[in-house]
Amino acid sequence: MKSNIKTVGVCGAGGTMGAGIAIVAARAGFETRCFDTSHEALDRARAQTDSFFNKSVDRGKVSAEDRDIALGRLQPTTTIDDLSDCDLVIEAVFEDLSTKQTLLSKLDQACKPETIFASNTSTLSITEIASGCERSDRVVGMHFCLPAQLMKLIEMSPGLNTSQETFKAAWAWTQIAGQQPVKTQDKPGFILNALLVPFNNDAIRAVEAGVASPADIDKAIKVGLNYKMGPLELIDLVGLDTQILLCDAFYPITLDPRASAPPLLRRMVAAGRLGRKSGTGFYNYADNAMFGG
């Protein structure tokens, strides 16, 4: 498989997702420009990346030589003009339409005309994001899963104006990078989040309705459906506040009642029960007690 893409830029490379995407690109042999507005975030990401590659060496997945070569391909920068010669720029910045549109507008000015822009959005419309620049035919959805450096799946979505040539080139790049692309339409949440977010909300509503305890709901889903993790465990892991953000992104667009944040979710966030990161969510991580049991 051939690709004209040699140099990749990652915007938001100081974040968890952006750093993971940069690893995917560098590991696959692409010169990778890691752009972020924060020096500190880039430094943090670099330390995490070093640690990731060192573990890969320890586990025998990568040789020390390949690690050093891959790390050498990662070039941090806080200057957007350093992305000017990139063939592909993947943005993984804050999940906000105007933020992404503004970024694409700046990239439009900074990058050569042939550069393809890919958005890692999980909820927003590719077509709307692309409207922030003058090359909407060269913008594509490329949604990685967390952690990007470990998860193979990428949801690929063309916007209304995306050219076939752009989509094919971006698709081919994901395959060369060792990922597994799937094609979806440009719809809220694509496949993954469109199925998952309402399902998780339904589980919260079942707790609120007193159908069963969180532990029994998770156990039923894991044993009955052979899932690795129950929906409430997953929400605790992702963060209840993040679940609200997802709901608030979906519901105004879809008006699907299942996508609206359940009242219990809002109450728990108001009470500071954010999940694992706060020590309490549907489960209490201090003493394993359960909320709502």
Next chain:
Amino acid sequence: MNYELRQQGESRSFPAGDPFLAGAVDGADVIIYLGAPFEADDNVAVILIELGTDCLGVHTGENAGREGSNVLGFARYRNGDDPPSNLIELVRQPGTQESAINAAKALFEVAGFEVVVCTDQVGRIVDRLVRPKYNVALQFLDEGLATAADMDLTCRLGLGYADGPIERLERGGLRHHYDVSKALFDIYATPTFAPARRAAIAKQREDL
């Protein structure tokens, strides 16, 4: 723990040949109804009634939220025609005796099952949660969001599921999905439970 079976017809939880059937004895302190007409008996530790898409209250009657006795419902979760899973969903009522719940849990756990307890709702836990997701997946398929194979692959790779929604529905039988969704929709009347078009078509074809 000994248990007596009162069976009429095939059980979805324990199909013919299931090892659990062979462990039954007459005159036990636990009575399990598998399709046979239920008779109340306050002198045994617990009575268990196998449920399908029906509620326990259909068998026991209800009393303004005060219902409950030594009778519980149960079902072993099963995806349509797939073999039964290892999950037993126990169904309680507001006034169900804790001793009866504990006895029922102990009985099934000793037999090697994983047990959860829920209130008396159509669809119990799993179907109540998973049927709307399957309906949406079928709707996405009709709308061309993605191919069936890509939807399944996304769920397997992205969420770590053992199988995706479409392949699971196809394997278990779309007509079963229709029956369960219809039962949920009849009670709750929310569109989320309304059987998706492809499930309705499968059901209509079965009836031809």
